[in-house]
Amino acid sequence: QKEVEQNSGPLSVPEGAIASLNCTYSDRGSQSFFWYRQYSGKSPELIMFIYSNGDKEDGRFTAQLNKASQYVSLLIRDSQPSDSATYLCAVPGAPGRRALTFGSGTRLQVQP
Amino acid sequence: DGGITQSPKYLFRKEGQNVTLSCEQNLNHDAMYWYRQDPGQGLRLIYYSQIVNDFQKGDIAEGYSVSREKKESFPLTVTSAQKNPTAFYLCASSMEGRVYNEQFFGPGTRLTVL
Numbered sequence: 001q002k003e004v005e006q007n008s009g010p011l012s013v014p015e016g017a018i019a020s021l022n023c024t025y026s027d028r029g030s031q032s033f034f035w036y037r038q039y040s041g042k043s044p045e046l047i048m049f050i051y052s053n054g055d056k057e058d059g060r061f062t063a064q065l066n067k068a069s070q071y072v073s074l075l076i077r078d079s080q081p082s083d084s085a086t087y088l089c090a091v092p093g094a095p096g097r098r099a100l101t102f103g104s105g106t107r108l109q110v111q112p
Numbered sequence: 113d114g115g116i117t118q119s120p121k122y123l124f125r126k127e128g129q130n131v132t133l134s135c136e137q138n139l140n141h142d143a144m145y146w147y148r149q150d151p152g153q154g155l156r157l158i159y160y161s162q163i164v165n166d167f168q169k170g171d172i173a174e175g176y177s178v179s180r181e182k183k184e185s186f187p188l189t190v191t192s193a194q195k196n197p198t199a200f201y202l203c204a205s206s207m208e209g210r211v212y213n214e215q216f217f218g219p220g221t222r223l224t225v226l
Contacts, residue, residue, distance in 0.1 A: 008152070034214065043202055043217040044155070088154060092213055099145050099170060100215055102154035 003027060006089055006103035014111050019076040021106050023089030026070070033065060033072045034090040034100060044088055048074060079110045115139065116218035118203050123223045125190070125197065133188045133221045135203035142208035144186035145215065148172060149200040158201075161186055162208060190223065198225045 005024045013019045025033075032051040036044035050056045050063040050072065062075040076083055086107045090100040116137045125131045135144065143162045147155040157170030161180040175194025180186050186205075190197045200222050204215040 004154075032213070043220045046214055046216065049214060090215075093157070099157045099160045100155075100213065101157075102147075104152070104154040 003101045004089055004091055004103035006087075006106045008104060009107040010109050011106055012109045012111060013079050015079060015081060017079050017110075019079045019083065019108055019110070021074040021076075021087050021089075021108065023072045023074075023103055024070055025072070025089075025091050027091065028067075028070065030091045032092060033063070035061075035063060035074045036088040036090060036102075038086045038088055038105065040085070076108075079108075081110045081112050084108055084110045116203060116205055116216060118201075118218040118221050120221060121219065123221055125223060125225050127225065128192045130189055130191050131223070133190065133201055133203075133223070135186045135188065135218055136184055137203075137205045137218075138184060139205055139207075139216070140183075141205035141216075142183070143206045143213075144180070145204040145206075146170075146176070146178065146186070146188045147202045147204065149202060155202060158188065196225075197223055199223060 003026050035048040037047050038044045048063045050065045053065050056063045060077045064073045086105040088105045089103040093099050093101045119134045145160040146158040149155050156172050158176050159178045161167035164183050167178050167180050177189045200220050202220045203218040206213050206215045
């Protein structure tokens with residue numbers, strides 16, 4: 001079983017809509033969760049992290065965490081064409097290993 | 113400006129050649145990482161270092177080597193033993209001692225084997 005799973009997409013939404021990106025993880029001991037945005041040909045950029053159950057909001061982005069269900073999501077409100085990118089979910093690796101484990105990413109397309 | 117730099121941006125390697133990818137950071141971060149990304153896939157960990165003069169293998173270390181002689185620098189050598197090195201290589205860094213390990217990435221090096 002993969003440690004971090006994401007639907008590869010593409011997820012296509014119209015401009016102005018809410019985009020919902022989902023991620024499941026296998027390690028129940030994971031304490032923190034990260035969302036990175038990666039434009040084509042560029043490096044990942046950290047946009048959100050969350051460590052408590054519930055919601056965390058930052059501008060148009062909301063991260064939602066449900067540890068019981070081992071599920072973390074990213075909502076993008078008022079989606080813009082500039083949001084079109086691949087969104088990577090990441091969790092800390094095995095205990096003692098500080099490096100992150102990444103999902104394969106979900107490609108989001110926002111249609112003008 | 114603080115940040116992570118990687119060079120070169122593009123690198124072409126002939127079969128049987130070793131090449132070294134540079135990664136430098138001026139963020140005063142303790143930990144540095146190398147990841148590899150293949151098309152349509154997530155990032156896979158090659159090596160990481162939490163302190164100078166110490167580093168650990170990641171999930172796909174075979175055919176790669178690293179050194180960490182300075183806090184600011186973590187070069188990656190892709191050796192001829194790496195059979196399929198064509199990929200996008202990403203260096204990252206983070207501050208140790210933080211509970212939540214936010215990692216920040218350099219711009220990447222795209223390596224192509226000719």
